[in-house]
Amino acid sequence: EKWFIKQAISNRRELACKLRSTRRANEFNQSKSIVFPHALTFQDAKSRTILINAINKIRYTQDVDEPLYFDFNKVGLLFAPATIYFSHVLEQFQQRKILSRASKKSNIVRAMLTKLGIHTHLGLQPCYSKHEMVDWYTFSGTDLTFGKEYDEIEAVLAEKLGEETFLTVNDAISEAVSNVLNHAYETHQRYLGWKMALRVTDKYLSLAISDLGKSIPKTVPDRIDDHIMNRLSNTFNTQNILGMDDAQLIDIASEFRRSKTEEKHRGKGFGDMLEVCKNVKDSTLIVYSRQGVCTSDGQEYKKMVNYKDKIDGTIIFWKLPFNSPLPNQSVSSNVLGDGHE
Numbered sequence: 001e002k003w004f005i006k007q008a009i010s011n012r013r014e015l016a017c018k019l020r021s022t023r024r025a026n027e028f029n030q031s032k033s034i035v036f037p038h039a040l041t042f043q044d045a046k047s048r049t050i051l052i053n054a055i056n057k058i059r060y061t062q063d064v065d066e067p068l069y070f071d072f073n074k075v076g077l078l079f080a081p082a083t084i085y086f087s088h089v090l091e092q093f094q095q096r097k098i099l100s101r102a103s104k105k106s107n108i109v110r111a112m113l114t115k116l117g118i119h120t121h122l123g124l125q126p127c128y129s130k131h132e133m134v135d136w137y138t139f140s141g142t143d144l145t146f147g148k149e150y151d152e153i154e155a156v157l158a159e160k161l162g163e164e165t166f167l168t169v170n171d172a173i174s175e176a177v178s179n180v181l182n183h184a185y186e187t188h189q190r191y192l193g194w195k196m197a198l199r200v201t202d203k204y205l206s207l208a209i210s211d212l213g214k215s216i217p218k219t220v221p222d223r224i225d226d227h228i229m230n231r232l233s234n235t236f237n238t239q240n241i242l243g244m245d246d247a248q249l250i251d252i253a254s255e256f257r258r259s260k261t262e263e264k265h266r267g268k269g270f271g272d273m274l275e276v277c278k279n280v281k282d283s284t285l286i287v288y289s290r291q292g293v294c295t296s297d298g299q300e301y302k303k304m305v306n307y308k309d310k311i312d313g314t315i316i317f318w319k320l321p322f323n324s325p326l327p328n329q330s331v332s333s334n335v336l337g338d339g340h341e
Contacts, residue, residue: 033069039077042288045307051082052309058093072102075109080197080208081288081315087116088195088210099123142193156200160322172272176209184213205320212313216289217249246292247304270316274298282321289314
């Protein structure tokens with residue numbers, strides 16, 4: 001009798017699971033879901049539009065009980081800047097109900113979403129992989145405290161870099177986070193904080209830092225006084241600063257070497273990273289903010305693009321090879337990636 005009862009319970013449970021799977025499949029197939037393309041990136045116009053549309057639904061959908069459907073079935077590439085930003089947004093909207101499905105052919109995407117700790121919020125089962133692309137460290141916070149986990153990263157960087165280069169790189173990372181806290185948010189918004197993804201291999205360091213603040217193009221005009229204008233006039237045409245597009249304003253921001261506080265250690269942000277790029281061959285800096293994307297090797301290569309869709313906040317992606325600082329050398333555009341490592 002007990003055996004028959006257990007069998008009946010098991011059968012009902014199995015039937016309920018099948019009904020849920022069928023119902024979810026039907027819901028995904030009724031054009032309710034946002035179908036993500038092959039790559040999660042902000043540097044392809046179509047992919048960017050789809051991703052920003054999903055982010056806006058997370059942020060602005062009024063009915064929190066109405067689930068959102070995200071279809072990751074086609075996704076095969078997770079580019080670091082877009083992925084870390086998407087993860088950062090999800091963390092701020094824990095109450096938003098989301099149902100997702102991911103590809104069953106490859107577990108790398110689900111494994112990376114698990115690594116970022118957002119699989120549960122997306123309604124996905126945990127998944128683990130030994131693939132090298134999952135070898136990322138992630139950090140987040142609302143102040144300059146990185147936590148004990150960062151000690152391991154510092155030890156690796158100290159081992160792979162010379163003492164002077166290590167101090168410069170470490171300071172650049174700290175300054176970038178400091179700049180977020182000092183300039184990206186109003187005082188009451190600091191709880192939004194920053195999120196960082198960092199990967200170290202035998203050949204290079206990859207770093208992505210995200211904030212959900214006011215964006216660089218919005219804050220730059222307010223920070224330019226006569227003194228800064230005079231310094232920038234040697235490099236830029238600053239006669240129509242308000243008429244510049246977002247990518248141009250990001251480019252100008254890279255030349256800021258101090259903030260309104262006039263403290264030398266404040267407000268440098270990604271400008272320090274660009275300075276490092278000027279001395280290290282094959283390094284890359286990509287800054288995403290509002291509609292603009294500015295890519296540079298700190299030397300001769302620079303590419304500025306503007307899109308119709310807007311990102312709220314800023315993402316910095318920095319790729320630095322582990323070699324000794326070299327004299328300025330140009331780097332061809334085909335070695336500049338979109339930060340998918």
